[in-house]
Structure formats: structure tokens, C-alpha cells
Amino acid sequence: MIYIIEDDENIRNLVQVALNGSGYETAAFETAEEALGAFKVKAPQLAIFDLMLPGMDGLEAIRKIRANDAWKKLPVLVLTAKDKEYDKVAGLDGGADDYMTKPFSVLELLARVRSLLRRTKEEEPEQPKLFDCGALHLDLETREVKVNGSEVLLTYKEYELLVYLAENQNRVVSRDELLDKLWDWRADVETRTLDIHIKTLRQKLGEEAGHYIKTVRSVGYRFMKPQE
Structure with a gap:
């Protein structure tokens, strides 16, 4: 399950259609508050957050996720309309694992989603290192x-x-x-x-x-x- 948190309906639908078309199960939300409520019912395998959201912004939501032991290792991809390095650093430092700047390529989005999910697959048990x-x-x-x-x-x-x-x-x-x-x-x-x-x-x-x-x-x- 992938959660998409984006207040722009066009972008939200674009991302959801692209992911569904690639075989992923998704749920879409307009606000961070709605998404965090859904987290308490069923946590996703990956979350895609827009930074600029009404009410609670994406950065604050990601910090709340990282503060929860059950969710702190969840991969998070950030979508941002801001192209300044400061904003990218803020997103990554706030807990995001990767970011994409709008407008973005759907093919690139799918590649980044695959990469993040692949890295979170459970590995076979091994001796402590x-x-x-x-x-x-x-x-x-x-x-x-x-x-x-x-x-x-x-x-x-x-x-x-x-x-x-x-x-x-x-x-x-x-x-x-x-x-x-x-x-x-x-x-x-x-x-x-x-x-x-x-x-x-x-x-x-x-x-x-x-x-x-x-x-x-x-x-x-x-x-x-x-x-x-």
C-alpha cells in the first residue's frame, strides 16, 4: 500500500493512476491530518508527501511519522514545487528519504518508488554485525x-x-x-x-x-x- 498525500487534485490523480497502472495498491489524501488518521488504522509501505499542504504541512507530518517507533523506518518520498537547495535540505533533514521537484516525469517517479520499496524489503536473518x-x-x-x-x-x-x-x-x-x-x-x-x-x-x-x-x-x- 502506498499513501499519496497531495492537495492538488490533478497531481494527486496523476500519481495515483500511474501507481495503480503499475500494479501498486494506493490510497490518496488531500491533507496530512487525513493521512495520519489512516496510518493509525493501516500503515503503508511507502508515503508520498507534498510539502505544501493545507493545515499541517508535509514536513510536520513527516516529523510525526519519524517520531513513532512503528513508522520511523517507513520510506518517504517528497514532492515539492520549490527548487531551492534549502527547501530540499529541509525536506531530507526533516526525515524524507528522497525528493522530486514538480513538474516531474511519471517514469522517474515510478523508478524512485521501485528503488525505495526494493531497499525496504526484509532481508534474510543473519548474524549480528x-x-x-x-x-x-x-x-x-x-x-x-x-x-x-x-x-x-x-x-x-x-x-x-x-x-x-x-x-x-x-x-x-x-x-x-x-x-x-x-x-x-x-x-x-x-x-x-x-x-x-x-x-x-x-x-x-x-x-x-x-x-x-x-x-x-x-x-x-x-x-x-x-x-x-
Whole structure:
């Protein structure tokens, strides 16, 4: 089930028809209040939020979702008419996993939905894994992230990005590789998505652990273990 929260009837219908035509079950809502009421009855597998909604806006609704233990890992895709970097950062920092700027391609929308849903499929049980590097602690079984003993709350996509970089420690990971592995999307389409996720991830990790993620100009990123 995918929830679509959009006050523009034309866009809401367009998204719903596109998703239904691709075999997804959907429910559409005009306001965030209506959607959050439906969450209490049946939580979706993915939510698509417009940021500019009447009453409670999309950002506030996403924060409420992330504050609920039962929903905090739910993938959220944001639709926004705002193309400024500040607005995109605000959406991602507020808990969204990805964003699209209106007007958007239906084919791109479907690709991003597939990518988000694919990343949330349950994996086969495996032995607990721990990753410790300097101030950073990752529990790959519980998805818990701590810096100097304090828990850091990351979105689904931020966590996947951090783990991928950490598992490839000291190796330069290209932008193309990250976009392909984590977004299934080529680097020539919305490359700022990756840049903004890296920026918000560093901010959440703080000054010490955030510096473990190094930018390799014109290539990509590298997770570097701190000097002993």
C-alpha cells in the first residue's frame, strides 16, 4: 500500500493512476491530518508527501511519522514545487528519504518508488554485525547508530549511505556507484540528491564522526578511519 498525500487534485490523480497502472495498491489524501488518521488504522509501505499542504504541512507530518517507533523506518518520498537547495535540505533533514521537484516525469517517479520499496524489503536473518570506527558505532542488526555513545537518528536512506561507505572503508566510492547501488538512478539525473544526503548525514554525525566521510573532488566519497 502506498499513501499519496497531495492537495492538488490533478497531481494527486496523476500519481495515483500511474501507481495503480503499475500494479501498486494506493490510497490518496488531500491533507496530512487525513493521512495520519489512516496510518493509525493501516500503515503503508511507502508515503508520498507534498510539502505544501493545507493545515499541517508535509514536513510536520513527516516529523510525526519519524517520531513513532512503528513508522520511523517507513520510506518517504517528497514532492515539492520549490527548487531551492534549502527547501530540499529541509525536506531530507526533516526525515524524507528522497525528493522530486514538480513538474516531474511519471517514469522517474515510478523508478524512485521501485528503488525505495526494493531497499525496504526484509532481508534474510543473519548474524549480528557490529561496526566500530573511532567515535562511530553501527549495529547492523538493529540499525542503531551511535556517536560517542549517543544515539543518532538517521533516515532510511542516510543509514544505507553510511553503511555502504563504512563497509567500503578507505576505498573511494564514485558518485555513479552510490547512485546506482542506493538509488538505482544514473548520476546525470538529480545528482544533487546524493550531495544533499551526504551533507545532512555529516551534520547528524557531528563534527568528529562527520569528518570520517571525505569528499574526493570530481570522483565521489571515501570513508576514512580516524588517525589513532
